[in-house]
Amino acid sequence: MSDSIKALISYFGSQAATAKALEVSQATVSYWLSGSQKISVEKSLAAQIKTRGAVLAGDLSPLVAEVAALQTLKKSCTENPVHAPDPDGAVIPYSAECA
Numbered sequence: 001m002s003d004s005i006k007a008l009i010s011y012f013g014s015q016a017a018t019a020k021a022l023e024v025s026q027a028t029v030s031y032w033l034s035g036s037q038k039i040s041v042e043k044s045l046a047a048q049i050k051t052r053g054a055v056l057a058g059d060l061s062p063l064v065a066e067v068a069a070l071q072t073l074k075k076s077c078t079e080n081p082v083h084a085p086d087p088d089g090a091v092i093p094y095s096a097e098c099a
Contacts, residue, residue, distance in 0.1 A: 004059040005039070011051050012081045021050050 009029065012018040019026040023042050031037035039047070044060035060063035 002033060002035060004055065005029075008047055008051070008055045008060065009033065011054055022046055 009015055009018050012021050015029040015033070017025045019029045023046075024043065028037065032039050033058075039060050040065055041057075041061050044057040045062055046059055047055050048057040058068045
């Protein structure tokens with residue numbers, strides 16, 4: 001995470017500018033950088049929006065990354081179902097990852 005926080009700070013140019021852009025204190029940005037505080041989902045999403053995707057919310061917040069991964073898996077399961085026979089021999093959509 002600290003590399004992502006460093007990228008965020010680099011994008012804005014300083015901790016103070018990052019704090020101003022995300023409407024937090026400079027101390028909060030410093031806490032994110034040191035790892036003593038985690039960036040919130042809300043602020044990680046705001047960072048992605050304010051950086052126009054140069055810094056991704058999923059790189060800043062593990063929770064956002066997990067949700068994105070689950071959405072990708074769900075989409076994959078819907079678009080590419082695996083077919084397996086049921087006990088009666090009929091072929092039904094199935095995927096262990098999607099169950």
